Amino acid sequence: MTWDHQQAAQFLHDRDGFLILTHRRPDGDTVGCAIALCKALRRLGKTAYVLPNPDATALFDPYWGDVPAPADFQPDTVVSADIASESLFPPNAEAYKGKVDLCLDHHPSNTGFARYNCVEADKAACGELIYRIITQWSPLDQETALPLYLAVSTDTGCFVYSNTTPHTHRVAAELMETGIDYAGVNKRHFRTKSYTRLRLESRMVETMDLHHSGRTAIAALSLRDMADFSATEEDVEDIAAVVGQLAGVHTAVTIRELKPGECKLSVRTAADLDASRVCALLGGGGHAAAAGCTVYGSVDDAKAAILNAIDQVQGETGATGG
Amino acid sequence: MTWDHQQAAQFLHDRDGFLILTHRRPDGDTVGCAIALCKALRRLGKTAYVLPNPDATALFDPYWGDVPAPADFQPDTVVSADIASESLFPPNAEAYKGKVDLCLDHHPSNTGFARYNCVEADKAACGELIYRIITQWSPLDQETALPLYLAVSTDTGCFVYSNTTPHTHRVAAELMETGIDYAGVNKRHFRTKSYTRLRLESRMVETMDLHHSGRTAIAALSLRDMADFSATEEDVEDIAAVVGQLAGVHTAVTIRELKPGECKLSVRTAADLDASRVCALLGGGGHAAAAGCTVYGSVDDAKAAILNAIDQVQGETGATGG
Numbered sequence: 001m002t003w004d005h006q007q008a009a010q011f012l013h014d015r016d017g018f019l020i021l022t023h024r025r026p027d028g029d030t031v032g033c034a035i036a037l038c039k040a041l042r043r044l045g046k047t048a049y050v051l052p053n054p055d056a057t058a059l060f061d062p063y064w065g066d067v068p069a070p071a072d073f074q075p076d077t078v079v080s081a082d083i084a085s086e087s088l089f090p091p092n093a094e095a096y097k098g099k100v101d102l103c104l105d106h107h108p109s110n111t112g113f114a115r116y117n118c119v120e121a122d123k124a125a126c127g128e129l130i131y132r133i134i135t136q137w138s139p140l141d142q143e144t145a146l147p148l149y150l151a152v153s154t155d156t157g158c159f160v161y162s163n164t165t166p167h168t169h170r171v172a173a174e175l176m177e178t179g180i181d182y183a184g185v186n187k188r189h190f191r192t193k194s195y196t197r198l199r200l201e202s203r204m205v206e207t208m209d210l211h212h213s214g215r216t217a218i219a220a221l222s223l224r225d226m227a228d229f230s231a232t233e234e235d236v237e238d239i240a241a242v243v244g245q246l247a248g249v250h251t252a253v254t255i256r257e258l259k260p261g262e263c264k265l266s267v268r269t270a271a272d273l274d275a276s277r278v279c280a281l282l283g284g285g286g287h288a289a290a291a292g293c294t295v296y297g298s299v300d301d302a303k304a305a306i307l308n309a310i311d312q313v314q315g316e317t318g319a320t321g322g
Numbered sequence: 323m324t325w326d327h328q329q330a331a332q333f334l335h336d337r338d339g340f341l342i343l344t345h346r347r348p349d350g351d352t353v354g355c356a357i358a359l360c361k362a363l364r365r366l367g368k369t370a371y372v373l374p375n376p377d378a379t380a381l382f383d384p385y386w387g388d389v390p391a392p393a394d395f396q397p398d399t400v401v402s403a404d405i406a407s408e409s410l411f412p413p414n415a416e417a418y419k420g421k422v423d424l425c426l427d428h429h430p431s432n433t434g435f436a437r438y439n440c441v442e443a444d445k446a447a448c449g450e451l452i453y454r455i456i457t458q459w460s461p462l463d464q465e466t467a468l469p470l471y472l473a474v475s476t477d478t479g480c481f482v483y484s485n486t487t488p489h490t491h492r493v494a495a496e497l498m499e500t501g502i503d504y505a506g507v508n509k510r511h512f513r514t515k516s517y518t519r520l521r522l523e524s525r526m527v528e529t530m531d532l533h534h535s536g537r538t539a540i541a542a543l544s545l546r547d548m549a550d551f552s553a554t555e556e557d558v559e560d561i562a563a564v565v566g567q568l569a570g571v572h573t574a575v576t577i578r579e580l581k582p583g584e585c586k587l588s589v590r591t592a593a594d595l596d597a598s599r600v601c602a603l604l605g606g607g608g609h610a611a612a613a614g615c616t617v618y619g620s621v622d623d624a625k626a627a628i629l630n631a632i633d634q635v636q637g638e639t640g641a642t643g644g
Contacts, residue, residue, distance in 0.1 A: 158480060158481060158482045159480060159481040159482075159491075159494075160480045160481075160508045160512050160513060161505075161508075162505035162508070162509075164504075164505075164508075165498070166494075166495035166496070166498045166499045167495075169481075169491040169492065169494045169495040169498070170491065170492065170495045172481075172488075172491045173488035173489075173491040173492050173495075174488070176486075176487070176488045176491070177488045182486075183483075183484035183486075186482045186483075186484070186486075187484075190482050191482060191566075191567055192567055192568075192569050193567050193568065193569060194568075194569045195532070195536070195568060195569070195570075198527045198564075198567075198568065199527060199528075201524070201527075202523070202524035202527040202528055205520045205521060205523075205524040206521075206524055206528075210517070214517070242520075244513075245513050245514055245515050245520075246514075246515065246516075246517060246520065247514050247515060247516045247517065248517075
């Protein structure tokens with residue numbers, strides 16, 4: 001059943017014994033929403049916890065506080081935050097498939113897997129929806145505003161992505177006015193990089209190939225690169241952004257060698273080339289502006305394969321460049 | 323004389339024949355404010371122009387339109403936008419020293435050089451002040467909202483710097499609601515880097531020195547580096563940010579070799595070290611968190627000199643690290 005945020009707020013207000021779920025490979029939006037909702041429910045006198053997420057990185061350590069659920073907690077009401085489908089549940093949430101009472105989300109692709117589904121797809125961040133729900137109960141306090149600011153800022157790249165709306169900015173203003181350390185959140189999440197990350201980015205830039213008069217850029221991170229800098233998965237989060245920012249580039253390809261003989265490719269394109277058609281030629285898929293595929297071979301094999309696929313789609317469509 | 327924004331709006335409404343000045347080495351705030359004010363005055367039926375700024379980079383080309391003043395324009399009213407003192411006038415504005423009727427600014431250091439001075443130092447961007455002035459005359463339109471969004475976003479690093487306030491976000495929301503292409507502005511100014519810029523950053527990271535268990539980082543750009551990538555001044559704009567983002571670093575030093583035997587140093591520090599004291603030892607100065615100095619010698623000489631100065635100030639204050 002589909003609900004609006006007022007129905008969702010009423011339901012939460014009426015129930016108790018909450019367990020809140022976050023999605024696999026959690027980002028600031030799912031983490032921030034779950035923590036803020038948990039704290040707001042506790043302010044209503046409810047028992048509420050967030051299911052610990054085994055994938056959560058140290059980046060979110062400052063926000064958890066005492067919200068993680070003890071292992072033996074038996075919920076009466078299960079709520080999901082920022083989860084588009086049950087396939088995105090972390091491993092320890094498997095037992096809750098088919099048992100979510102209320103799904104709170106903003107993804108257009110939401111599958112409506114819960115008993116009640118409140119999905120506001122016009123919101124840049126799920127945090128904007130949680131803001132609307134919890135401000136119906138009482139004014140914001142810093143305990144709820146800080147994780148909501150985390151949610152709203154991270155899902156918009158700190159208000160820079162094209163999903164950002166006037167509503168996003170107005171919510172941010174309200175959250176900031178509670179007196180939270182938003183500058184600290186900005187510094188931590190948007191103005192800090194590890195030395196390892198910086199060196200990985202440098203290696204990618206140094207070894208980047210440009211084609212089609214600079215309209216196509218192909219960068220790669222090999223297993224050797226990862227080993228050279230003792231890099232972890234955390235260090236390569238959203239690494240495709242490095243190529244994506246290059247001026248004049250219409251097609252940005254990032255290749256990651258995941259194991260010997262297996263490369264994962266991310267392809268981002270401007271309007272003149274359909275990334276999903278390019279990746280489909282290599283057995284992958286995605287959207288027109290961003291798609292992906294896997295090539296079984298070396299980094300050099302992957303470069304040759306994707307360049308060939310780009311040329312093929314350009315030849316078919318008569319596109320003038322990559 | 324000091325004026326509030328309502329008095330400034332009334333004065334502008336009463337006068338005509340406007341020439342608007344921008345500051346030396348113009349940024350998005352001074353350029354955006356001048357253009358927005360010019361267009362808003364024209365909507366009131368006034369004659370208004372912006373004095374062309376010889377230092378303006380190509381980054382701002384899309385915004386100028388028909389506002390630059392013809393060479394023979396004789397103003398009746400001279401207004402400055404985002405200029406803290408007459409020493410910041412570009413060379414072609416020298417003739418207007420002592421002749422500015424109204425100064426509109428947000429710098430706490432404003433010298434009050436004009437006949438009437440309207441300075442709101444609590445604003446992150448001068449664009450927030452211009453917004454308050456022109457919305458007293460009529461609702462925003464896209465022609466004024468786009469340059470104001472440029473002003474507000476660039477002076478806050480797209481809402482990430484610690485100067486950003488709730489007011490900044492609320493103004494951004496109002497500007498965005500006019501239907502401007504704010505995503506295009508964000509992409510152009512915050513999500514695009516030239517290949518030359520990326521390669522300069524990589525070179526800096528590759529050659530960076532870490533000291534004091536990683537708490538001090540010293541990066542350099544030599545004349546050789548600049549030549550290797552045919553880099554211009556535009557490519558090195560705010561290049562000190564590269565070292566400043568490094569996780570765990572308390573003291574970030576960026577050295578630029580300006581000519582053989584002359585290096586300019588930028589020093590940014592956390593609360594445990596006074597950057598101005600460090601730079602004072604080398605004949606420079608600045609603020610506690612950000613200062614600068616010049617070392618006459620090679621890049622290696624400059625590295626040795628600044629490291630020695632840091633050690634000396636740390637020794638005096640008993641600071642535990644850089």
